[in-house]
Amino acid sequence: MTEKALEFQHVSFAWPDFSLTDVSFSLERGYLMGLVGFNGAGKSTLFHLMENKIRNYKGSIFIDGFDCRLQEPKVKDNTAFISDDQSYFYEETADGNADFLGPYYSDWDKETFRHYLDRFEISRTMKLKEYSRGTFIKFQLAFAIAHHPLLYVMDEPTAGLDPVFRYDFLRILQEILDKENASVLLSTHNTGDLDKIADYITLIDNGQIIFSKDVETLSDEFQAGLKERERFQIRHLFQKGRWNVTER
Amino acid sequence: MQKTFKSDTCQKILKVYVRSTSMVCRNEEIMKISVYLQLDKLHRKKLLTTDIRNLGIGVVGLILFSGFILNLGLCTIDKSPVFVFYLTCFIVAQSFYISPLITVYEERYVSIFKKYKNVPIDKHLFLQSKYILLTKFSLLFVLPVQLLHFAGLVRTDTALISVTGFWPILAMAASLLVQLVFVRIMARELWR
Numbered sequence: 001m002t003e004k005a006l007e008f009q010h011v012s013f014a015w016p017d018f019s020l021t022d023v024s025f026s027l028e029r030g031y032l033m034g035l036v037g038f039n040g041a042g043k044s045t046l047f048h049l050m051e052n053k054i055r056n057y058k059g060s061i062f063i064d065g066f067d068c069r070l071q072e073p074k075v076k077d078n079t080a081f082i083s084d085d086q087s088y089f090y091e092e093t094a095d096g097n098a099d100f101l102g103p104y105y106s107d108w109d110k111e112t113f114r115h116y117l118d119r120f121e122i123s124r125t126m127k128l129k130e131y132s133r134g135t136f137i138k139f140q141l142a143f144a145i146a147h148h149p150l151l152y153v154m155d156e157p158t159a160g161l162d163p164v165f166r167y168d169f170l171r172i173l174q175e176i177l178d179k180e181n182a183s184v185l186l187s188t189h190n191t192g193d194l195d196k197i198a199d200y201i202t203l204i205d206n207g208q209i210i211f212s213k214d215v216e217t218l219s220d221e222f223q224a225g226l227k228e229r230e231r232f233q234i235r236h237l238f239q240k241g242r243w244n245v246t247e248r
Numbered sequence: 249m250q251k252t253f254k255s256d257t258c259q260k261i262l263k264v265y266v267r268s269t270s271m272v273c274r275n276e277e278i279m280k281i282s283v284y285l286q287l288d289k290l291h292r293k294k295l296l297t298t299d300i301r302n303l304g305i306g307v308v309g310l311i312l313f314s315g316f317i318l319n320l321g322l323c324t325i326d327k328s329p330v331f332v333f334y335l336t337c338f339i340v341a342q343s344f345y346i347s348p349l350i351t352v353y354e355e356r357y358v359s360i361f362k363k364y365k366n367v368p369i370d371k372h373l374f375l376q377s378k379y380i381l382l383t384k385f386s387l388l389f390v391l392p393v394q395l396l397h398f399a400g401l402v403r404t405d406t407a408l409i410s411v412t413g414f415w416p417i418l419a420m421a422a423s424l425l426v427q428l429v430f431v432r433i434m435a436r437e438l439w440r
Contacts, residue, residue: 051366077368087363091353092295099294103287104367 004062005029005151005183011049011059018207020045020057025202025212029064029150032177032184033212034194037204043187044083046204047155051081064150077106080144082137083155090129094122094139098146105147116142120165134161141172152176152184158193170197280370284377288349295348304344312337316396325400326412334393334419338386342427345385349378350434360434375435382427390420 007026013019020042027033037043048054050061052072061068063075088097094117102108117124120138122131131139137157144152152173158166174197176182188194194201202212213221292298315333319325350360360378361371394416401408411418432439 053365073368073370075368076366079366081366087365089352089363091297096294100291101364101367103290104364104369106368 003029005031005064006033006050006185007060007062008046009060009062011057011061013045013049013054013057018042018045020049020207023059023204023207023209025209027151027183027185027200029183030177030181031199032173032186032197033200033202034191034198035185035187035202035204036189036191036194041204042207043204044155045207047081047083047153047187050079050153077147078150080140080147080149080152081155082140082144082152082157084133084136086140088128088139091127093125093127094142095124097128098143102143102146107148109146109148113142113146116145120168134165137161138165141169145172145176148180148182150182152182152186154184154186156187156189158188158190166193173197281373281377281380284370284373285380288377288381292348297353298348301344301348305341308337308341308344312393313396316393316400320400320403323404325397325404326406331415331419334416335423338389338420338423339426341389342382342386342423346378346382346427346431349381350431357434359437360431361437371435371438375431375438378431379428382431383424386420386424390416 004026005028008023011023012021018040023042023046035043035046045054049057050063050068052068052075055069064078066074066078068075089100092100098110098113102110102113114124117139120135120142122135122139122142128136128139137160141157158169161169170193173184173186177184177197186194186198198215200212200214201218203210211218295301312334315330315337316325319327319330324330352358352363355362360375361369364374394414397416398408398413401413406412
C-alpha cells in the first residue's frame with residue numbers, strides 16, 4: 001500500500017491534432033484535487049488514460065500503487081469513474097445494475113447503495129435510460145460509494161445539477177474524504193466548487209501541466225506575485241488569446 | 249482486502265467463494281471461475297428480458313417436438329433435411345440462451361466487455377464462464393432430442409449406429425462451434 005492514491009509519471013501521448021506532453025503529478029490519499037483547464041486542454045484525455053480507454057501512451061500511471069495498464073482489475077476495484085459517458089445497463093433499473101455489476105467489486109455493499117439512492121431520491125424501478133443527466137450522475141455517485149473505492153475520478157460531475165444537489169454533492173465528497181480516507185480527482189469548470197473543498201489545484205493547458213499545487217501555496221504565491229515561469233506561461237496564454245479576460 | 253459482500257444475492261456467491269478459497273485447491277482459477285459462473289447465472293435470471301428469452305427457448309423446444317412428430321408420421325427421420333432442421337433449431341435456442349450474457353439490449357453488437365469496462369473483471373475468466381455455460385446448456389438441450397431421434401429411427405427401421413443416428417449431437421456440435429465463434433467475435437478486444 002502506498003500513500004499516493006494517484007501518480008502520473010512522465011505520461012506522454014500524441015494524436016494527430018493533440019498531444020499530452022510529459023504529464024507528471026501525484027495525489028496523496030485523503031485529499032481532493034481539482035483539475036482545471038479549458039475545453040480541449042486534455043482533462044478528459046487524462047481520464048481516458050486512467051480508464052485504459054487509451055493504452056498506447058508513454059510513461060506510467062499508478063492508482064494506489066497499481067499500474068493502470070498492467071494491473072487493470074485491481075485498479076478498477078479501487079477506482080470509481082464518474083462522468084457522462086460511463087457504461088451501465090441502460091435498459092435495466094438501478095437495482096438491476098447493482099446486481100449485475102456490484103458483485104464484481106471486492107467490497108461491494110448493496111445496503112449502502114440503496115441508502116444513497118434513497119438519500120438522492122432516485123427511483124429504483126426506473127430504467128437508467130429514463131434518468132436525467134443529474135440523476136444519472138447521482139446514481140453513479142451512489143454506485144461508487146457502495147464499492148468503497150480509494151480514488152474517485154470525476155469528470156464535470158456538477159455540470160447541469162441543481163444548486164441544492166450541488167451543495168449536497170460537495171458535502172458528500174467532504175464526507176468521503178473524512179470517513180473513508182479516499183481521494184478525489186475532480187475536473188470542473190466551476191471554480192467556486194473547488195474554492196470550498198479542493199486541497200490541490202492542477203492546471204492543464206494544451207496537454208501540459210502548468211502547475212499542480214496545494215491551495216494554500218497557490219494562494220500565497222498569487223498574493224506574493226506569480227513565479228516567473230508561471231507568469232510567462234500565463235502571459236503566453238493571454239497572447240494566444242486563450243485567456244481573453246474581456247470575452248470571458 | 250477483506251471481502252465484505254453484504255447484499256442478499258451476493259451472500260450465495262460469497263459462500264461459494266469462501267468455500268472455494270478455504271479449500272486446498274490445485275488451481276486457483278477453478279475457484280474464481282465458479283464465482284463468475286454464479287454471477288452469470290444471477291445476471292441471466294435478473295434481466296428484464298429473461299422471460300421473453302426463456303419463452304423463445306421453449307418455443308424452439310416445441311418446434312423440435314412438432315418436427316419430430318411430423319417426421320415420425322412421415323417416416324422421414326433419417327432424411328437429410330432433418331439435420332438442417334436440428335441445426336437451425338439449436339442455433340436459435342443457443343442464441344436465446346447466450347445472448348443475454350454477451351450482448352446488451354441497447355447496443356447489440358458492441359464488445360462483451362463494454363458494460364464492464366470500469367468493473368474489476370478478469371476478462372479471460374469472464375469469457376470462459378460464458379463458454380462453460382453455453383456448453384452445459386447445449387449438452388442438456390441435446391440429450392432429450394437425441395433420445396427422441398433414436399426412438400424415431402427405431403420406428404423407421406434405420407440403424408442407430410450410423411451417421412444419421414447421431415445427427416442431433418453432430419448438429420449441436422456444429423451450432424456450438426458457430427456460437428463459440430460468435431462469442432469470440434463479441435470478445436474481440438481480447439484478441440487485438
